[in-house]
C-alpha cells in the first residue's frame with residue numbers, strides 16, 4: 118500500500134515536472150519565433166522584405182518542438198538549429214522548416230505531401246496550416262516514433278507511411294503542395310505527376326554531403342513547370358530502398 122502511495126506521489130510529481138518544463142518551453146518557443154521573425158526579414162532574397170507570414174509564424178509558435186526530440190529539452194529544441202534524431206538523421210533548423218513551409222504556400226483546404234517524416238515536426242507544422250498531410254519515411258524506427266508522437270499530440274489530419282518517397286503516395290493525392298526534406302540530384306518525376314496544377318514542390322536539389330539549392334517547382338499546366346532556386350541549404354541524403 119505504501120509502495121502504491123509512493124508510486125502515485127512520484128507520478129504526480131513527475132506530472133508537475135513535465136508541466137513545469139512545458140511552461141518554460143512556452144517562453145523559449147515564443148523567443149524562438151521572434152528570433153526567426155527578425156532573421157527572416159533579413160533574408161530578402163529568399164522571402165521578400167516582409168519575411169515570413171503570420172500564419173507560418175503562428176504554426177511555429179503552436180508546435181511543441183521539444184516533444185519531437187528525444188531529450189525533450191527546451192534549450193535544445195528552441196535554439197534555431199538542427200537537432201539529431203538518431204539513425205544519422207536530423208530535424209532541420211526551424212527557420213528552414215518555416216522557409217520551406219512559406220514557399221509551399223499551404224492553404225487551409227490543401228492536401229500536402231511530405232517526403233522525409235523524420236521526427237514528424239515539419240509534418241506537424243504543415244498540419245496546422247493544411248486540411249490533410251501525408252508523410253513518408255524510409256527508416257522504420259523513425260516512421261514509428263513520428264507516428265506515435267503525432268498521434269499522442271492529436272494531429273489527426275496527418276498520416277504517416279513507411280516507404281520510399283520517390284514514388285510519392287498517389288492514393289493520398291493529388292497534392293496542392295509537396296515538401297521534400299532530404300537532398301537528391303533531381304526532382305522525382307512521380308512527385309511532379311502527383312502535384313496539382315497550380316501546386317508547388319519545395320525540395321533541396323543537389324548532391325549529398327554538400328550544399329544544395331532549395332528549389333521551388335511550380336506546376337503551371339499539366340505538362341509544364343517553372344523552377345526557381347531560393348537559397349543554399351544542407352540536408353541529409355535522400356536514400357532509395359534496396360531493390
Ligand code: SAH
Nearest residue numbers: 208233235236238239254255282298355356
Ligand atoms: N522533416 C523531418 C526532417 C527529416 S530529415 C523533421 O521534421 O524531423 C530527412 C528524413 O528523410 C530522414 O528521416 C530520412 O530517413 C528520410 N528519407 C531519406 N530518403 C527518403 C526516402 N527515399 N523516402 C522517405 N524518406 C526518406
